[in-house]
Amino acid sequence: MAKIVKKSPIPLYGAAAVWLLWAVFLPMYALWHFALVAAASVLVWFGLKKLCPDKVLNLPDPEPQPEPEPEPAGQAPEDPIAAERARALSELRRLDDNIEDEKISAQIVHMEEVTGKIFDIVAQQPAKLPQIRRFLNYYLPTTLKLLNAYDRMGSAGVEGANIDGTMGRIDAMMDKVVQAFDKQLDALFADEALDISTDITVLEQMLAREGLGGMQMGQS
Template sequence: MRNWLGNDGNWIMAGLVTAILVPVLTFAAGMPFWIAAVIGLLVFAGLVFLLAPRRLFEGLDIKVIGRGRLAFARELLEAAVPSAQRLEAAAEDITDKQTAARVRHLAEIAADVFRTVEAKPESANAVRRFLSYYLPRAAEVAEGFAAIEAKRAPDIKQLEDVRAVLVKLEDAFVHYADSLVDDALGTLDTDLRLIQASLKEDLGR
């Protein structure tokens, strides 16, 4: 499953490496167990640090963005993670290929929104409704489709109704994702007109 805001994979990987390293040093290399254990402990600590997942908003200048904006974006994303995970899990449970693909597409769009907000926390307010309303509702609808589909005698009309809602939700997801791109473009249209006017004045074309 997608790593939305980081996980404890560094601890698991460090533990696995250490579990293999200590016996190898003890039995294959003939090293005393206590020395192998000390080396294993040092390797474990080093790997935990080196493989630690990047923290949310790591590297951003809080003074430039503002502590309040950063806290708002963090709270919004962290609250949305369970819904994003449910959406992704529902896609795996759905057997209808077309619907499963649509739900996976919703999860991919959500991941794009997460990345954009993490890179630019000040954009969080523009997708607040998406993260707090549309994403949880999409997870519920996708889970509902999987539940109906799992019945011995699924209601075909009910499945079609859910499919229709998922299509509309896909439109809403695309709308909010594109709104972040539009916001990033800013004054591009104005800049283009000014450049064209300058070119016409200087080059006559």
């Protein structure tokens, strides 16, 4: 049991009241007046202390909190990027299996390959994650939404202005979507391409200064 002492404020209030009443009704202009009121306040404080003693509260000890269970050995928290990669590729494979149009099916296969490479690059170089935010948050989910609509409408088994018109617009849009996926993958190599270009320029300049700029491979 934990014990907590709760002090009563009444003795303090009583001692303060002695000073207040003395100041109102009795003189306080000599030193001995202050001595008397101080003594009186002390007596009142001790008297009220006996009449209103401090309270001791017995509180139950807090229940011990269970320790968190350790994660099973070898099981790491799921990587959200890896989870999104698996979900997106699985959905693209399913759509490829469902959609019979050969052109769109081939485009889906290509986008699946490109998407996997994009995720692989970011997994190896997490600093590139901000470069694919728009791809993750808009291009990829919107593409999956369009393809799912194409799949549902194609499976309806009927023709109509709404179905045919929507499927036609999606079909016409897919070439641009594939290009957007390719550009996203290409953009991830921009820094590397710049570094290599710089290295090539420096190497050419050094070879030129050494008089080796015109040498052909295999010459000694």
